[in-house]
Amino acid sequence: MPRTGGEERRIAIIEEAIRRFGRDGYAGASLEQIASAVGVRKQTLLYYFPTKEALLEACLAAAGEQLARTIGKALEGRETYWERAEAVIHSVFQLAEAWPEFPMFIREAGRLGPDAFAHVAGVLEPLRQRAIDFLQAGMDNGEIRKQDPALLLFTLYTGVVGSLTEASVLNVVVGADKGRASLKRREREVLAFVRGALQPPTGE
Amino acid sequence: MPRTGGEERRIAIIEEAIRRFGRDGYAGASLEQIASAVGVRKQTLLYYFPTKEALLEACLAAAGEQLARTIGKALEGRETYWERAEAVIHSVFQLAEAWPEFPMFIREAGRLGPDAFAHVAGVLEPLRQRAIDFLQAGMDNGEIRKQDPALLLFTLYTGVVGSLTEASVLNVVVGADKGRASLKRREREVLAFVRGALQPPTGE
DNA sequence: GAGGTTGTCTACCGATCGGTAGATGGTCGA
DNA sequence: TCGACCATCTACCGATCGGTAGACAACCTC
Numbered sequence: 001m002p003r004t005g006g007e008e009r010r011i012a013i014i015e016e017a018i019r020r021f022g023r024d025g026y027a028g029a030s031l032e033q034i035a036s037a038v039g040v041r042k043q044t045l046l047y048y049f050p051t052k053e054a055l056l057e058a059c060l061a062a063a064g065e066q067l068a069r070t071i072g073k074a075l076e077g078r079e080t081y082w083e084r085a086e087a088v089i090h091s092v093f094q095l096a097e098a099w100p101e102f103p104m105f106i107r108e109a110g111r112l113g114p115d116a117f118a119h120v121a122g123v124l125e126p127l128r129q130r131a132i133d134f135l136q137a138g139m140d141n142g143e144i145r146k147q148d149p150a151l152l153l154f155t156l157y158t159g160v161v162g163s164l165t166e167a168s169v170l171n172v173v174v175g176a177d178k179g180r181a182s183l184k185r186r187e188r189e190v191l192a193f194v195r196g197a198l199q200p201p202t203g204e
Numbered sequence: 205m206p207r208t209g210g211e212e213r214r215i216a217i218i219e220e221a222i223r224r225f226g227r228d229g230y231a232g233a234s235l236e237q238i239a240s241a242v243g244v245r246k247q248t249l250l251y252y253f254p255t256k257e258a259l260l261e262a263c264l265a266a267a268g269e270q271l272a273r274t275i276g277k278a279l280e281g282r283e284t285y286w287e288r289a290e291a292v293i294h295s296v297f298q299l300a301e302a303w304p305e306f307p308m309f310i311r312e313a314g315r316l317g318p319d320a321f322a323h324v325a326g327v328l329e330p331l332r333q334r335a336i337d338f339l340q341a342g343m344d345n346g347e348i349r350k351q352d353p354a355l356l357l358f359t360l361y362t363g364v365v366g367s368l369t370e371a372s373v374l375n376v377v378v379g380a381d382k383g384r385a386s387l388k389r390r391e392r393e394v395l396a397f398v399r400g401a402l403q404p405p406t407g408e
Numbered sequence: 409g410a411g412g413t414t415g416t417c418t419a420c421c422g423a424t425c426g427g428t429a430g431a432t433g434g435t436c437g438a
Numbered sequence: 439t440c441g442a443c444c445a446t447c448t449a450c451c452g453a454t455c456g457g458t459a460g461a462c463a464a465c466c467t468c
Contacts (some may be wrong), residue, residue: 006444024231025229025231025232027228028230030425031425031427032424040446041446041448042426042427043427043428043446043447044445044446044447046426046428047444047445051427052425052426052427104315107370110370110373111308111369112372114372114375114376116372117372117373117376118376121373121376128377145396145400148378148393150378150379151378151389151390153377153378154367154373154374154377154393155363155367155393155394155397157366157373158363158366158367158370158373159362159397161366161370162362162363162366163358163362165315166311166358166361166362166365168314168315168316168317168318168320168321169314169321169358170358172318172321173332173357173358173361174352174354174355174358186355189352189356189358189359190359192401193359193363193397193400196349196397196400196401196403197396197400197401210414210415234456235455235457236455244416245416245417245418246456246457247416247417247418247457247458248415248416248417250457250458251414251415251416252415254457255457256455256457
């Protein structure tokens with residue numbers, strides 16, 4: 001009866017749950033699967049998280065924090081609009097490469113409804129506000145096409161998340177598309193799309 | 205014991221199943237719920253579709269046909285690139301307004317894996333080929349920014365589907381956003397984004 | 409109007425799900 | 439050293455799930 005200790009195991013369960021919830025959806029993943037993947041019985045999982053929903057909420061919060069950490073670090077020292085956009089997107093793509101189910105879980109959070117997604121977004125709120133102020137400033141001084149900054153942010157979000165989660169569609173639409181090289185190509189594509197969404201209509 | 209007759213009921217079941225699969229996901233929706241929403245017992249549903257998976261496949265095929273019909277009709281008589289893009293997007297947004305779960309189901313199809321999505325995409329293959337040829341021609345004569353046409357199509361797909369399915373995210377990121385007016389606003393936003401993705405980098 | 413076909417039902421089954429109860433062992437501080 | 443606590447387990451429960459078996463009624467055909 002090995003004892004890994006409390007916090008460590010708790011984190012292991014959350015990470016595995018994010019993988020499963022991302023891959024199979026909240027309803028499609030069972031506590032049994034998650035527990036056994038961690039190498040523990042279901043009842044042990046229920047010792048850490050009294051219900052499935054409690055586990056979900058812990059995952060949502062953890063995902064929000066992970067994302068905030070990743071994006072926050074990417075923003076350090078970046079000044080121009082383009083540097084920032086590029087750095088954030090690159091960091092998220094790196095995260096997705098190391099942990100493919102992560103963006104899927106984020107999307108699942110959105111699918112589960114506003115309440116679930118709010119758990120993720122709560123931690124990200126300061127970053128959201130910064131991003132919107134930043135976009136607004138860029139529009140005011142003419143470096144970014146004038147538009148609703150919040151809607152623009154939403155469009156950027158769907159573009160990045162879609163590119164990271166719709167791999168099945170990509171395989172069917174584009175043809176064989178696996179591995180690291182493909183992810184890199186999609187990152188370039190997203191960057192081009194973001195450039196298009198940001199640049200003023202008259203070009204330069 | 206009313207008898208609605210075979211084909212009519214079959215279609216009613218498929219439409220309700222698309223709603224439920226779209227809203228709750230394939231795993232999250234039960235045959236019981238679908239059947240009772242149609243006003244029929246689960247065993248009657250199983251008379252039409254011997255297994256849940258068979259019902260799913262029927263839904264995938266039906267969704268593909270619905271989409272092909274909608275897009276095909278939107279393309280009639282449109283000539284320029286912009287007219288076509290606008291018409292297709294508008295038709296899809298109209299479909300989504302009348303049937304909000306429809307785009308959610310399409311996204312669920314992608315989530316279920318390449319095999320499931322292939323059932324939808326099969327019917328759409330001629331349209332996909334036309335779109336790619338069309339984009340390629342536009343790039344060749346300089347009306348569209350040069351890029352991989354298949355990847356561009358994928359990006360457009362994720363933009364439209366994302367805008368239609370990530371309503372929860374939108375509510376959190378943008379704030380209250382319900383009803384017809386909001387959908388119209390999002391359609392304009394998507395159109396702007398598509399324009400950005402299509403236009404050559406030097407403006408015009 | 410008899411008989412097959414089609415559509416809908418009641419009744420039930422085994423598996424699995426999320427969750428409860430409680431025993432057991434390991435660890436550590438008093 | 440001994441008792442409290444922490445972590446993990448075995449055993450089990452009621453509900454629900456997808457699916458089967460089969461009765462039965464309405465309809466069509468001849």
